[in-house]
Amino acid sequence: MLEIKGLCAGIEEKEILRGIDLVVPQGEVHAIMGPNGSGKSTLSYVLAGREGYEVTAGTATFEGHDLLDMEPEQRAAAGLFLAFQYPVELPGVGNANFLRTALNSIRRARGEPELDAVAFLKMARLEIKRLAMADDMLKRNVNVGFSGGEKKRNEVLQMAILRPKLAILDETDSGLDIDALKIVADGVNASRGPDFSALVITHYQRLLDYIVPDRVHVLSAGRIIRSGGPELAHELEAHGYAGVVNEAA
Amino acid sequence: MSAIQPNALQLATTGFLARFEGNSGLRTDPIRRRAAETLRHIGLPTQREEAWHFTSLRPLAGIAFQGVHTTHDHGHDLLARMSGISGPRLVFVNGRHDTAVSEMPDFTTVGEPTLNEPDDAVSMLNTMFADDGAHIEIPPGVDAESILLVSLGVADGEPVAFHPRHRIQLHPGARLTLIDVSLGRGTYLNNPVFDIEVAEGATLVHLRLQDDATDAFHLSSVRANIAARGTYDSFALTLGARLARMEVHANLAGEHGAAHLNAAQLLGGVQHADFTTVVAHDAPSCASRQTVKNVLTGKSRGVFQGRIEVARIAQKTDGYQMNQALLLSPDAEIDSKPQLQIYADDVKCSHGATVGELDLDQLFYLRSRGISEPDARAILVRAFLAEALDPITHDQTRALMENAIEAWWQGRHI
Ligand SMILES: Nc1ncnc2c1ncn2[C@@H]1O[C@H](COP(=O)(O)OP(=O)(O)OP(=O)(O)O)[C@@H](O)[C@H]1O
Ligand SMILES: [Mg+2]
Numbered sequence: 001m002l003e004i005k006g007l008c009a010g011i012e013e014k015e016i017l018r019g020i021d022l023v024v025p026q027g028e029v030h031a032i033m034g035p036n037g038s039g040k041s042t043l044s045y046v047l048a049g050r051e052g053y054e055v056t057a058g059t060a061t062f063e064g065h066d067l068l069d070m071e072p073e074q075r076a077a078a079g080l081f082l083a084f085q086y087p088v089e090l091p092g093v094g095n096a097n098f099l100r101t102a103l104n105s106i107r108r109a110r111g112e113p114e115l116d117a118v119a120f121l122k123m124a125r126l127e128i129k130r131l132a133m134a135d136d137m138l139k140r141n142v143n144v145g146f147s148g149g150e151k152k153r154n155e156v157l158q159m160a161i162l163r164p165k166l167a168i169l170d171e172t173d174s175g176l177d178i179d180a181l182k183i184v185a186d187g188v189n190a191s192r193g194p195d196f197s198a199l200v201i202t203h204y205q206r207l208l209d210y211i212v213p214d215r216v217h218v219l220s221a222g223r224i225i226r227s228g229g230p231e232l233a234h235e236l237e238a239h240g241y242a243g244v245v246n247e248a249a
Numbered sequence: 250m251s252a253i254q255p256n257a258l259q260l261a262t263t264g265f266l267a268r269f270e271g272n273s274g275l276r277t278d279p280i281r282r283r284a285a286e287t288l289r290h291i292g293l294p295t296q297r298e299e300a301w302h303f304t305s306l307r308p309l310a311g312i313a314f315q316g317v318h319t320t321h322d323h324g325h326d327l328l329a330r331m332s333g334i335s336g337p338r339l340v341f342v343n344g345r346h347d348t349a350v351s352e353m354p355d356f357t358t359v360g361e362p363t364l365n366e367p368d369d370a371v372s373m374l375n376t377m378f379a380d381d382g383a384h385i386e387i388p389p390g391v392d393a394e395s396i397l398l399v400s401l402g403v404a405d406g407e408p409v410a411f412h413p414r415h416r417i418q419l420h421p422g423a424r425l426t427l428i429d430v431s432l433g434r435g436t437y438l439n440n441p442v443f444d445i446e447v448a449e450g451a452t453l454v455h456l457r458l459q460d461d462a463t464d465a466f467h468l469s470s471v472r473a474n475i476a477a478r479g480t481y482d483s484f485a486l487t488l489g490a491r492l493a494r495m496e497v498h499a500n501l502a503g504e505h506g507a508a509h510l511n512a513a514q515l516l517g518g519v520q521h522a523d524f525t526t527v528v529a530h531d532a533p534s535c536a537s538r539q540t541v542k543n544v545l546t547g548k549s550r551g552v553f554q555g556r557i558e559v560a561r562i563a564q565k566t567d568g569y570q571m572n573q574a575l576l577l578s579p580d581a582e583i584d585s586k587p588q589l590q591i592y593a594d595d596v597k598c599s600h601g602a603t604v605g606e607l608d609l610d611q612l613f614y615l616r617s618r619g620i621s622e623p624d625a626r627a628i629l630v631r632a633f634l635a636e637a638l639d640p641i642t643h644d645q646t647r648a649l650m651e652n653a654i655e656a657w658w659q660g661r662h663i
Contacts, residue, residue, distance in 0.1 A: 050613050076619035088614035092632025102618035158618065
């Protein structure tokens, strides 16, 4: 599904990713943990195609296609989704319109028929209910005036509607209350299956109690310094990164 | 400023004066004569004049505008764009009322206007030549709903100039939505003047779409007098003309009056559009609101000059002015000049300006959801304009404006 080999990337002169090797096989959920500033968001942005990063070495493929050669919208159409650590506010853009435009853009790119407003709203309302979100979320401008947790839920709503093959969740759990955390985890777990993979970036063991990952990776200073099973998250919780980083060094 | 500027302007001035002198019907009228004499002595304004610092009328030079009103082409096909707007309509073709396609509104007459002394260059030119226009007079307490006023410029041969003069009078408590659209093809000068009286407690909503031809010139002036508790609520969308200057002079003459002079200018190529306002707060407790949005592509240039004058007696004035520009090309330019002249001490007046490009984070967010780059740009431009369009409660006009913006975007963005 996702194969990253020796990926080095940075901003201007600054090297942030220093040789990432990571494979997420189809149907698996992997977690990435790591200290602040280690490059987790940078990795997710590079994979989603944000401008401004220079990839200096390495490759990233998605279902065998060269991800780094695709425009962000092509990556989305191919089935990649990034839930942003800091979702962007779009004043003047209605959430319902935004979601429908996104969904129909992806459907068009895949040669599927577009959804009309009625069919879309029906589907969106259902997802909103499942995520226990307020009904007026669809009417409001995208993320404008949303609380921290509401923004994160709105990311999950987008994921639910766009149905990606690979979801990168960048600290989607940060800012969520306990009930919301369960709902989000349930959402991810419900999608689990042979056609859904996820890369879950988090600082907290708690999320991984709900979404039990197949593998856990520790990212430090732009490299994956350790990988292991779900028990690695517990080890980190107990000893902190310091122990793991030192051990690797 | 280059040395050839006065010469070019002199040439343009001479052209207008020659046309005036050649028309025996016009030149005998004393008010027109005085306007012509003023033009002869001071000429068209140069950029040395403060009010015209950002806008040059030099492009008018060398174009021999004719005063003809009949063309083979009546431009009636252009009216198709207005099919979504119901209600009475007044159509002027090259400044002349066209009965064949008009549907006479109540309370309206058309014909030779009553002139008053002009006090700006745009009105001066109009005063010399104005020989037709609408006179709409809404009786006290009457809600006249909406009237569509269309100006078609059709220059199928020689360049033409027309100078309609419209008078809109709302008696106490009256209401009207005036939908004011100008369209056309060819090279022409559209130089309309609106004399507006909003009496006590009356409300005029003035929705304007300036989509004149690419080679056209648009020089318009509105003079609105607003009595106590009266409202002049205007929004002007500028899309057309190679050179446009819209002046709005609003005079808040009675307590609790309101003036909204909102505008959006969407420009491309080498277009130049200037929105110039003067709001005179001459009475206490009045409010004025001006939000001007510019979307500039190519080598276009947008200008907003807004002056707020608060007289000594105009305590509790609430004035707000905001000019925002989205520059979609490195060669586009915005000039913004707020001017506050405040002689009262208990007032709230603010102004601000922002200039920016499309936000890269917002663009990426949209694209990461599968939305193509051109669509993402269009969404963000529409979002930028939403604040200006949202207050338009007349649905048919709002749709007209949105369609016009969509067509502009499809045709001109880079
Ligand atoms: N635009 C930028 N300009 C300069 N430095 C940047 C930029 N973006 C990221 N960095 C730096 O790159 C490093 C990695 O940042 P990144 O956001 O990927 O960290 P992270 O692992 O996601 O951290 P956190 O856990 O705090 O979210 C940091 O040192 C950060 O300051
Ligand atoms: Mg991060």
